[in-house]
Amino acid sequence: MVLCLGMCHKIPSHLFQKCGTKNRTRFLDITTLSRTLGGSVCDSLIGMHAFYSCDTVSAFAGRGKMTTLKQVKMDKTYQDAFHELGRSWEVSPELFEKLQEITCHMYLPSTHTTEVNKLRYELFCARRGEVESSQLPPCEDCLFMHALRATTRLRSGEVWQSQPFVANPTDCGWMTDEDGKLAVNWMRGSPAPDAVMQLLSCKCVRSCELPKCTCLSNGLKCTDMCRLQTCQNKAIEEEPVAQQSDSESDVDDIEED
Numbered sequence: 001m002v003l004c005l006g007m008c009h010k011i012p013s014h015l016f017q018k019c020g021t022k023n024r025t026r027f028l029d030i031t032t033l034s035r036t037l038g039g040s041v042c043d044s045l046i047g048m049h050a051f052y053s054c055d056t057v058s059a060f061a062g063r064g065k066m067t068t069l070k071q072v073k074m075d076k077t078y079q080d081a082f083h084e085l086g087r088s089w090e091v092s093p094e095l096f097e098k099l100q101e102i103t104c105h106m107y108l109p110s111t112h113t114t115e116v117n118k119l120r121y122e123l124f125c126a127r128r129g130e131v132e133s134s135q136l137p138p139c140e141d142c143l144f145m146h147a148l149r150a151t152t153r154l155r156s157g158e159v160w161q162s163q164p165f166v167a168n169p170t171d172c173g174w175m176t177d178e179d180g181k182l183a184v185n186w187m188r189g190s191p192a193p194d195a196v197m198q199l200l201s202c203k204c205v206r207s208c209e210l211p212k213c214t215c216l217s218n219g220l221k222c223t224d225m226c227r228l229q230t231c232q233n234k235a236i237e238e239e240p241v242a243q244q245s246d247s248e249s250d251v252d253d254i255e256e257d
């Protein structure tokens, strides 16, 4: 339906969509519906769909699209952002600014904060750390990767559903996993500063195994802080000389961020 509404102005005839079940068929009058919603809203619907709810892009856990749809109908910022999304392969800083603002509103409608990282911090503090990660907006890096995936979705195939990918997916928020399969590349940076990562630990006693080991289940190597010091999941000691400059520049990167 979203695709029909977004595309119907290109089709020079009255458009209906057949839906429902075998016994209860309904015909939606797409053309009339699109006139009611208006061109600007219809134009932004496909972008909104790719960003929020389509099956081939990551989504925001527990966030419904209905609130956003209401917002899209009322707010020109939303319409502009979703209209712009996918117009080029890049997610410009200006567009990303709008997407950040929209995402902040999705997690806290009354907020004046327009940066996701800031809002994460504010929500975390407001609830004194008693907060599930799904209650926080994604961090800036994750959101950017998500926006790239939405962009790829929007630009792959003229009418959306042809080729799943035309660009190299690994440039667009995806990566190939150990088996060579496509997997979501959630973020480019580290989930926390190195100093914090080194303090994470599991409490496994006999062996580190899935699903019990919190290190393994989070895709992390065991650290010196883990209870069991003989498990297979420990990071292999790196050559101190060869790795020195690398780890130093990592620290610089984090400080700059």
Ligand SMILES: [Zn+2]
Residues within 6 Å of the ligand: 202, 203, 204, 207, 208, 209, 213, 214, 215, 216, 222, 226
């Ligand atoms: Zn463990």
Ligand SMILES: [Zn+2]
Residues within 6 Å of the ligand: 201, 202, 203, 208, 215, 216, 221, 222, 223, 226, 227
């Ligand atoms: Zn561990």
